[in-house]
Amino acid sequence: MNLGSIEFFVLFLPLGWLAYLLVPRTPRFQNAVLVVLSTIFYLSWTPSMAWIMALSISVNFVAALAMERLRTSPGKHRAVFWAAIVYNTGQLVFLKYAGFFAASLMELMGSDSTATRSSLHFILPIGISFWTLQLIAYQIDVARGRTAACRDFLVFSVFVLFFPQIPSGPIPRPHQLLPQLSKSRHVEPSxxxxxxxxxxxxxxxxxxxxxxxxxxxxxxxxxxxxxxxxxxxxxxxxxxxxxxxxxxxxxxxxxxxxxxxxxxxxxxxxxxxxxxxxxxxxxxxxxxxxxxxxxxxxxxxxxxxxxxxxxxxxxxxxxxxxxxxxxxxxxxxxxxxxxxxxxxxxxxxxxxxxxxxxxxxxxxxxxxxxxxxxxxxxxxxxxxxxxxxxxxxxxxxxxxxxxxxxxxxxxxxxxxxxxxxxxxxxxxxxxxxxxxxxxxxxxxxxxxxxxxxxxxxxxxxxxxxxxxxxxxxxxxxxxxxxxxxxxx
Amino acid sequence: MSDLAPEVGSIWRNIAMIFAAVVVTVFAADFLLRTICPPIPPKMEFSDGFSEFVSGKPNALVLGSSHARAYVALQKKVSQFTSGQVHLSVLPLEWGKLSSYQWAIENRIAPYLEQDRSSANPQTSQLRHLLLVTEWWDGCSPDNGRAVNIPARAWTLKHFVSDVIKEGLTDFNRSYLTSQWSSLWRWTILWSDRGIGRLPRALWARAKGAEGLETPESYQGRIIWWQNMTEGAFEDPNCKNGKELEALDHIVEFTKKFNLELTVVLHPRMPSTLTVTAKSTTLNRFANELHKRAVVHGFRIVDATVTSPLQDNDFMSDFDHVTEQGSVTLADWALSSGLSFLLTLAEPATQRHP
Amino acid sequence: MHSSELRELILDWLDDNYHFGDARTLMHDDNMSWLENGILSSLGFVQLILFLEDKLGLVLDRDRLTRENFDGMNKILRHVLGQKGTPA
Structure with missing residues (x-):
């Protein structure tokens, strides 16, 4: 399901919006609706890869909190930061580029790379290139103290999963989205x-x-x-x-x-x-x-x-x-x-x-x-x-x-x-x-x-x-x- | 552009009025446009053919892509010449390929036959024949490995739900939803014409006359496109991998299991769209593959690709489908040559040969 | 370094590199955004950071060096003068 599909316009958006308007106007309820909607939206793309997304959200949420707690221990703080960066980039590099790099290396050595390319060709979780950058920005901003680590898992989940941005961005920065999600939203007619x-x-x-x-x-x-x-x-x-x-x-x-x-x-x-x-x-x-x-x-x-x-x-x-x-x-x-x-x-x-x-x-x-x-x-x-x-x-x-x-x-x-x-x-x-x-x-x-x-x-x-x-x-x-x- | 100035006054009422005006405008436009271009009656689909098959006690099934619709003329001719004693059921599976036909057989036709033949009073006991209408394009496997059009044409709700549970909502299974949604709006021209393009052509014709709908250059350009596409398929990995032909083997198994005779009809192509190279490469390779299997499994092949009397003007403007008149010509030719046996399927055979 | 001296240094740099004598005319408000008003592009900011670090012999605090904290004369002055090691 994408933003231009019939089921999105006829079912998903009107029903989702109605649910959003009907729940109590508190961040908790509104974010819960957005998490449910975004999960349905995400599962409609690559359900078999949903666990990668769930793991990414959890790891990044915990890592940022740990970094903040370890601010007084620079060594540990740095270790957690780099672990989070390596996790995010490593995941993207492995899923998206392993086949390409291995096949290019084999071609360079004059071998047939077809088998390598197909054995290392994975189904990509939708939008991974976009939300990986979003999560890296979050970790850097938290590490540098530009953004406070998010303490609400629901808010953080919407920050990463928010369905309109998932397939192709825009890639929001933590300071652009997290404050909006932490407050209740009044859907103004304008x-x-x-x-x-x-x-x-x-x-x-x-x-x-x-x-x-x-x-x-x-x-x-x-x-x-x-x-x-x-x-x-x-x-x-x-x-x-x-x-x-x-x-x-x-x-x-x-x-x-x-x-x-x-x-x-x-x-x-x-x-x-x-x-x-x-x-x-x-x-x-x-x-x-x-x-x-x-x-x-x-x-x-x-x-x-x-x-x-x-x-x-x-x-x-x-x-x-x-x-x-x-x-x-x-x-x-x-x-x-x-x-x-x-x-x-x-x-x-x-x-x-x-x-x-x-x-x-x-x-x-x-x-x-x-x-x-x-x-x-x-x-x-x-x-x-x-x-x-x-x-x-x-x-x-x-x-x-x-x-x-x-x-x-x-x-x-x-x-x-x-x-x-x-x-x-x-x-x-x-x-x-x-x-x-x-x-x-x-x-x-x-x-x-x-x-x-x-x-x-x-x-x-x-x-x-x-x-x-x-x-x-x-x-x-x-x-x-x-x-x-x-x-x- | 997207930064609207904040609205003033009772904004909710404004929004409701805007929404109502949009709905009224769209339906009013549809009403007006229907006077210029009325919606076409729905085409015969697999589900229509299947319902007829279930209720009609056919002697033979005709299964194929949208090309199979041309065999409705054959169905009528056979019925006419045999005084209604021989009945064909036509099952057109739009945009089908060999794997699509296999799917339709295994998931729709075979389960019905099994159920029917184990019943006390089987309705399909006189079914003797399967006519498989195909051409080289059916031998090219789709890029994603799944024939794209089955959900829209041959699925039931049960198939849709089980696929969504297994795969999630994909482009493949979404087409079931899209087609169901579209069928609700068949009476409108704005929706029913989407993807068909009759309405823009009718509007153009009203504004500019027929001129410009097709120039000699664009006609020739489209002919060249077809020629290049047919020639190019010879080197296309999707057409040489033989995956679709494996589906034919399964179809043969099915005919053996249910004691049906199989005839493979190679459907006619528009003469101008075929070059000598295309005939000797792409078309020849597919026909050869069929002949090899025909020798092993003993099925009949009727090759109408270039031997039928159809000319360019017997084909629709898409250069792909046969016109109504062309379908009659094709039926007459087929019944006087390779498909004449259809007239003898009823016992005792009615001898009113064309 | 005094705020007005730093301001002059930055304006001279802007004149030398981007506005060729027009910097002071363009800079009618020290609170205005340079990015939004076409005073300096993001690449220009990098050049300015390198210039200030080399000229003043300091390392600007990277943690706080964001578009939001550096986009405009007053913000730059605050950032640089609030920095440890800025020459007095």
Whole structure:
């Protein structure tokens, strides 16, 4: 069951919400309902792996309490901290990467790795990559005294299990979620209104934009790149950039919307990333909770340590983004994707440093840097790089990566084009319209239009929302619905 | 976008009004859209065929994917030519593969036959034949190893509950719920058309005429897609692993156990979608596998893949399913060639050959 | 070190590295968030931390070094001046 499925909308969410509203408004009752709902939701994904999740919650709960009790004994405190970190990372590495590392090692030694890969291929507990980071952040924050260890097992269970965030995040920090869960929540009508708007926009982004564009232009181009022209391959690639954005930003908005129905605010995960004019800016707007996690718990500490990495900004980018690639998936194309982004950030930082030197000596460069033409060029370069970098991200293996790259460069064998019908193009245009609406919503004009809409009488707004629902029912393709990021 | 300005006044009443307006808008739109594009009557499904099988005392079963629906014309012809003495039951299992047919046989058909034949007055004593309608695609195992469509088409509540207890709610068993939910809304166009796409086409046709629904390029592009897909299947590991063919062995076991004759019908494909390469590779490999088994187990094969008189225009716009007229042509051809024995299943045989 | 001296040091650094003479104009409120107002990016904060540590010869307290505790002039001044070993 995912946030877009029928049983979620028809049964799970209305009944769960009703139960939440009916229980006494105390943290204990409200959290108990959320634990039950989240457990049902979790069991609907990977029930055989539920014990791993239960064990993780218990171990991390106890470890944090122990750390707090042992604050006066630094040695023991450190030992418990590292044990918790090793437990969390070890679990993720073993379940997600053991097969990949072992198979890569065997391939390096020239042996057949198929048997190794399949014997070390485990069913992953849903969302393990996300909640592992959440738990590591919790342990670090408790160890450093930034957050008090949670003393209520029910609160801690909701912190980890809260169902909208489980499959694909956002990855909330302890200080963002724990205080909300420790208090009773009054479900304000304005929250329901905000939640419904986020849910509807998320649903449109996922099912109209991502799935609509995927079925018309992305899947045909990627299914058989060796037979497609360069133009078709480029259309398929740009389409994929929009698809993956719609898929993940859509999911994040749906999760945030669901959270609001229960009076809980999850952190934002996207802020119009296609407006970015540098890659650093892009990563501050795309998958914000992951990238800020990587920055705060990995890059920042690494760069400011007294050791080897101190001040080695560029090497830090390459290492951290390489790990980010690996986090996204246990395959070489993902690792390559990560390294490419690390390198791009390093190159941009060097370029920016040089530019800042020029700015220091001559203010003309300051003016140039702020000019419209400069920003357009920077935007073009940033977005083009992001789109091209998706080739290794989408490729299943190195062969597919090579074939698609060849198609982009016009080296495909037959060079036929994707031929959507007029109707299919109309559906793509509708999808792009929703995509544009989301982006305009991030501008001052968009916010003004939205506020004007909110001032309209309730029935008129209802008709507006109803027409969006009708559009979704007409245009959303059936048979899709899996979220790309749920597999990470 | 999601940061709404706080609402003022009686917000709960506003929310109720918004919700009511949404519901009214959706149903009003559905009412209007039904005048442009009325919902199509439900297609024949496995459960319909199974009910008919249970009540109809058939002489032969026709089991296959959605392609099996084309054999309703055959059912009618046989009934007509034998004055109703020979009756076929058609069991179309949408998106079925050989393993899906095996599942349907082992979990629906065989238990019924066992129960019926042990009763004092068996209803299936005249059942003599199984016609298995298949094609190369049925020999390709699905990625996840489980035929995706059984829950929606052939499961009962009992199967759903036991699978959820065992596996949790999965994409696989969810399709049972989805199909049950959808069946409640068959009377609406907005819901019943989901995944079919008649409504957008009708809206487009009303706005722009038929132009743009299909351009010569998009038509040709789709033909090439089919050709590439069929050719590409030869190297697809899911199509070469032979897993689905193991299901055929189980189906043969079933026919032996219940003393049924088996005929495997290789269903016709749209001529333009097949290249010479596809015929000599993907299609040939599947046919050869069937022939090898036919020699061992002694079942009959009727290969209509390219030998039937069907032309491109006998196929629907999906290039996959045979039109109503094409089904009649196919039935006439089949009864005058490989499936003529169906007319002799009743004893004494009625001699009104087409 | 006095608060106003540290403030000037930071403003000079901002001018030298990011705002080229505009830092004092942009910094109309010492309580404003630098991240939210585009004064400094997260990468810029790392550079600032390294600069302050090298310049003042101290190690800033990592435990309290969070976005919330370091995002803005007053917060930085509080964090650095409250630190053991800050030159008087």
């Amino acid at each position: 929250w329901i209104s905000k939640g419904a708007a986020a849910l509807l926009m998320g649903y449109c982004l996922k099912f109209l934009v991502a799935d609509g564009i995927a079925s018309v232009v992305v899947q045909p181009a990627w299914a058989d790149p060796a037979h497609h022209s360069a133009l078709s391959a480029w259309v398929g690639l740009v389409g994929y950039a929009i698809q993956i954005f719609g898929d993940f930003a859509g999911y994040s908005l749906m999760a945030i919307g669901c959270g609001r129905f229960f009076g809980i605010e999850l952190p934002q995960n996207f802020t119009v990333p296609f407006f970015s004019t540098t890659m650093a800016d892009f990563w501050r707007r795309w998958h914000i909770t992951l990238n800020s996690w990587l920055f705060d718990y990995l890059y920042g500490p690494l760069l400011t340590t007294r050791g080897f990495f101190r001040g080695r900004f560029d090497l830090g980018f390459v290492v951290v983004f390489g790990l980010s690639g690996l986090w996204h998936g246990a395959s070489w194309p993902f690792v390559i994707w990560g390294f490419v982004h690390g390198l791009a950030l390093a190159i941009h930082r060097r370029w920016d440093e040089r530019l800042r030197r020029l700015c220091r000596t001559n203010r003309v460069w300051v003016t140039r840097r702020k000019s419209f033409a400069w920003k357009c060029a920077a935007w073009m370069l940033t977005q083009s790089f992001f789109v091209v970098s998706l080739v290794p991200f989408r490729a299943q293996n190195l062969d597919e990566l090579r074939t698609f790259a060849a198609a982009l460069l016009g080296f495909s064998q037959h060079g036929s084009a994707i031929y959507p019908s007029g109707l299919e193009w109309a559906m793509v245009i509708a999808a792009l319209g929703v995509f544009a609406t989301y982006n305009i919503g991030g501008t001052a004009t968009g916010i003004r239009i939205w506020k004007t809409f909110l001032r309209l009488p309730a029935p008129v707004r209802g008709i507006g929302y109803g027409l969006v629902v009708v559009m979704l029912l007409i245009l959303v393709p059936v048979g899709t619905g899996n979220f790309i990021y749920a597999q990470f």
